[in-house]
Amino acid sequence: MSIEELTFRDRPINMNERGGRKWVYAKKPSGKWWTRRTIVAWILLAFWIGVPFIKINGNPLVLLDIANRKFIIFGAIFWAQDTFILALLMLSFVLFIVLFTVTYGRLWCGWTCPQTIFLEMVFRRIEYLIEGDYRERLHLDNSPWTVKKIFKKTLKHGIFILISVAMTNVFLMWFIGSEHWLEMIREPISKNLGGFAIMLLISGVFYWIYSFFREQICTMVCPYGRMQGVLLDSKxxxxxxxxxxxxxxxxxxxxxxxxxxxxxxxxxxxxxxxxxxxxxxxxxxxxxxxxxxxxxxxxxxxxxxxxxxxxxxxGGHTKIWNARNRAYSVVLLIIFSFFVYTLASRPEIETTILRTPGLLYQEQDSTYSNVYNIKVVNKTHEEMPLELKILSHKGRIQLAGNKMTIKDQSMYESTFILYIPKAEITGDKTEVKFGIYSNGKLMETYQTTFVGP
Ligand code: SF4
Ligand code: SF4
Known part of the structure; x- marks a missing residue:
C-alpha cells in the first residue's frame, strides 16, 4: 500500500505529514462528463457575465445594491420593506439546498459552484495551455529557472492577474449595476479611490485563490463541503x-x-x-x-x-432512482413553486403610515388633527397616480404637495395632516384606517392610531 492509501483518513491528501502543502498536479480531464460539464460551465459563465447587462423593463436582471438596500432578482425589486419576503425566500432556499444535497449529493460543487467553474474551466485550462499536462507541469516546477520557464510562468500569472481583475469588475457590476460601473471607470481614479482600492483587493484575493490556494477552498474553507458529513446518507x-x-x-x-x-x-x-x-x-x-x-x-x-x-x-443495483429521491424531488418542486408564488403574489404597492415622531394632536374649532409620514413603494413597472382616503372616519386629509404620483419601481415619501371631527374621537387613541387608491381602485389599506385628548 502507498503512503496515501495508509494516511488518507489521517490528513487531507494535499497536506504532508508536517501539515505543509502538497501541490496537486491533476491530469487534464476529457470524456463525456467533462464535455457536459464544459457546456454547463460556459452557459453559466455567459449568464454570470451577461446578468448586469440584461435588462427587464430597464432594470438589470439581478442587482444586489446593498448600499441602498434595494435588491433586484430576476426583474423583481425588493426594498427594505420586503425583508420578510426575502427572509422567507432565503429560508426556502436553505431548505432547498439541504434537501437537494440529501438527494443529489454534491452535484452543486462539481457542476455549478463558481469556485469549481473558475478553477477547472478557466484557470486550469489556461495552465494546461501554457504549461502542458500534469507531467510537464511537474517537470517544469522542479526544473531550474531558465528563460523558457520564466516566460511560461510570467505569461501564466500575467493572464491570471488580468482574469482576476476582469472577474472582480463583473462581480462589482452585480452590486452597483453596469451603468454605474461604466460611469466610474470613465472618471479619473482619484474620484473613486475607495472603490478602486476595493477592486484591487478583491482581484488580489481572486488571483491568490486561483493561482495558489486552489482546491483548499473546497477541502478546508467551504462550509457547504464540511456539512456533507451530516447531509449525505447511504441513499x-x-x-x-x-x-x-x-x-x-x-x-x-x-x-x-x-x-x-x-x-x-x-x-x-x-x-x-x-x-x-x-x-x-x-x-x-x-x-x-x-x-x-x-x-x-x-x-x-x-x-x-x-x-x-x-x-x-x-445492493448491486445500477439504477439511481428510487422512491425516496423521487419523493424528495416532488418536495423540491413544491418548495420551488412556493418561491415563484411568493414572488408573483407580492402586493403591487407597499405603504407605511406612521405618526410624525414627537408631535401630539392639535385642536381646531371643530376638529382634532394629527401629522403623519407616508411612504409608498411602487413594485410595478408602471407609474401610478395615487390617492389617499380615510376610510374609518369622516375626516379630511391635507397632503404636503398636491400630487401623489409614484414612478415605477420607486418610492414616494411625504407628510400629511389628518383632520377628524371632534365628535368622532372618543378616547386618547383611536384606530384609523386609510385606503390607498389608484385610478379609483383600492390598492391597499393601512391601519394606524390617531391621538386625541
Ligand atoms: S481508473 Fe478505474 S481501473 Fe484504474 S484504478 Fe481507478 S477505478 Fe481502478
Ligand atoms: S473530486 Fe471526486 S469526482 Fe472529482 S475526480 Fe476526485 S474523486 Fe472523482
Whole structure:
C-alpha cells in the first residue's frame, strides 16, 4: 500500500505529514462528463457575465445594491420593506439546498459552484495551455529557472492577474449595476479611490485563490463541503466506486479495477475515490471519464466509477432512482413553486403610515388633527397616480404637495395632516384606517392610531 492509501483518513491528501502543502498536479480531464460539464460551465459563465447587462423593463436582471438596500432578482425589486419576503425566500432556499444535497449529493460543487467553474474551466485550462499536462507541469516546477520557464510562468500569472481583475469588475457590476460601473471607470481614479482600492483587493484575493490556494477552498474553507458529513446518507447520489465490481483490485486479479490509479491522477483534489466518499470529493466526475477509458481498453463495461448511491452499490443495483429521491424531488418542486408564488403574489404597492415622531394632536374649532409620514413603494413597472382616503372616519386629509404620483419601481415619501371631527374621537387613541387608491381602485389599506385628548 502507498503512503496515501495508509494516511488518507489521517490528513487531507494535499497536506504532508508536517501539515505543509502538497501541490496537486491533476491530469487534464476529457470524456463525456467533462464535455457536459464544459457546456454547463460556459452557459453559466455567459449568464454570470451577461446578468448586469440584461435588462427587464430597464432594470438589470439581478442587482444586489446593498448600499441602498434595494435588491433586484430576476426583474423583481425588493426594498427594505420586503425583508420578510426575502427572509422567507432565503429560508426556502436553505431548505432547498439541504434537501437537494440529501438527494443529489454534491452535484452543486462539481457542476455549478463558481469556485469549481473558475478553477477547472478557466484557470486550469489556461495552465494546461501554457504549461502542458500534469507531467510537464511537474517537470517544469522542479526544473531550474531558465528563460523558457520564466516566460511560461510570467505569461501564466500575467493572464491570471488580468482574469482576476476582469472577474472582480463583473462581480462589482452585480452590486452597483453596469451603468454605474461604466460611469466610474470613465472618471479619473482619484474620484473613486475607495472603490478602486476595493477592486484591487478583491482581484488580489481572486488571483491568490486561483493561482495558489486552489482546491483548499473546497477541502478546508467551504462550509457547504464540511456539512456533507451530516447531509449525505447511504441513499444520496454521488460519484462512487463500485467496490463490488472492482475488488479485489490489481492487474491480474478477478476484480474489474486494474489499480492503474488513472482515477487518482485526474482528480483535482488529489484523492482516491476507491477509498469511499470523502470530504474532498467535489463530485466533478473527472474520475468517471478516466476510469471509463480504462474500462474500454480492458474490455469491461463502463461505470466502475459512476453516479450512484452507496445503497445501490451495496445492493448491486445500477439504477439511481428510487422512491425516496423521487419523493424528495416532488418536495423540491413544491418548495420551488412556493418561491415563484411568493414572488408573483407580492402586493403591487407597499405603504407605511406612521405618526410624525414627537408631535401630539392639535385642536381646531371643530376638529382634532394629527401629522403623519407616508411612504409608498411602487413594485410595478408602471407609474401610478395615487390617492389617499380615510376610510374609518369622516375626516379630511391635507397632503404636503398636491400630487401623489409614484414612478415605477420607486418610492414616494411625504407628510400629511389628518383632520377628524371632534365628535368622532372618543378616547386618547383611536384606530384609523386609510385606503390607498389608484385610478379609483383600492390598492391597499393601512391601519394606524390617531391621538386625541
Ligand atoms: S481508473 Fe478505474 S481501473 Fe484504474 S484504478 Fe481507478 S477505478 Fe481502478
Ligand atoms: S474523486 Fe472523482 S469526482 Fe471526486 S473530486 Fe476526485 S475526480 Fe472529482
Amino acid at each position: 444520496s447520489i454521488m460519484v462512487a466506486y463500485d467496490y463490488k465490481r472492482g475488488e479485489p483490485r490489481g492487474p491480474r486479479s478477478t476484480g474489474d479495477c486494474i489499480d492503474c490509479k488513472q482515477c487518482v491522477s485526474v482528480c483535482p483534489t488529489g484523492i482516491d475515490i476507491r477509498n469511499g466518499t470523502q470530504l474532498e470529493c467535489v463530485n466533478c466526475s473527472a474520475c468517471i471519464d478516466q476510469c471509463n477509458k480504462v474500462m474500454k481498453i480492458t474490455g469491461k463495461a463502463p461505470g466502475l466509477i459512476r453516479y450512484a448511491s452507496e445503497a445501490s452499490i451495496k
